Amino acid sequence: MSKLETWNPAASLLFGGFLVVAHTGMGLYSARGRTPAPFFSLLYYITLAGLAAYWVHCDRLRRHESSAIDQGLFFLFAWPFALPWYLFASRGFRRGLAATGLFLLAFICAYGISVIVFLVAGGAT
Numbered sequence: 849m850s851k852l853e854t855w856n857p858a859a860s861l862l863f864g865g866f867l868v869v870a871h872t873g874m875g876l877y878s879a880r881g882r883t884p885a886p887f888f889s890l891l892y893y894i895t896l897a898g899l900a901a902y903w904v905h906c907d908r909l910r911r912h913e914s915s916a917i918d919q920g921l922f923f924l925f926a927w928p929f930a931l932p933w934y935l936f937a938s939r940g941f942r943r944g945l946a947a948t949g950l951f952l953l954a955f956i957c958a959y960g961i962s963v964i965v966f967l968v969a970g971g972a973t
Contacts, residue, residue: 859906863899867958870895875965900927904934911938 870892877884884892901923908914923930931951936944 859899859903863903864954866895866899867954868961871958871962872965875962875971876969878962879966879969879971881971894924897924897927900931904931907938913938 932948935947
């Protein structure tokens with residue numbers, strides 16, 4: 849297999865990039881003492897679920913596996929549970945735990961970015 853068939857970074861970069869942009873916005877909202885607009889919150893959760901489903905779709909294509917018909921809808925409503933379940937089912941316990949840890953690390957780093965943006969924007973004064 850060529851490198852392109854065994855590794856597809858596009859979905860991972862989209863997921864990580866979205867987390868950076870969205871959490872930067874959350875940090876700015878917090879620094880100004882405002883709650884995010886309802887549209888921002890709705891867009892955040894729908895996009896996050898959609899990107900998780902897209903990541904799984906790309907992973908299944910890379911592994912040459914078929915997807916369920918309603919997989920996108922399942923991920924829209926239950927992605928925090930479905931993503932780790934998929935990772936453990938497709939990779940086994942140790943590699944699934946490592947992949948789940950990487951997703952958690954991405955969220956922790958994105959939260960750290962929002963805290964840094966909050967502090968830089970003068971939210972701590």
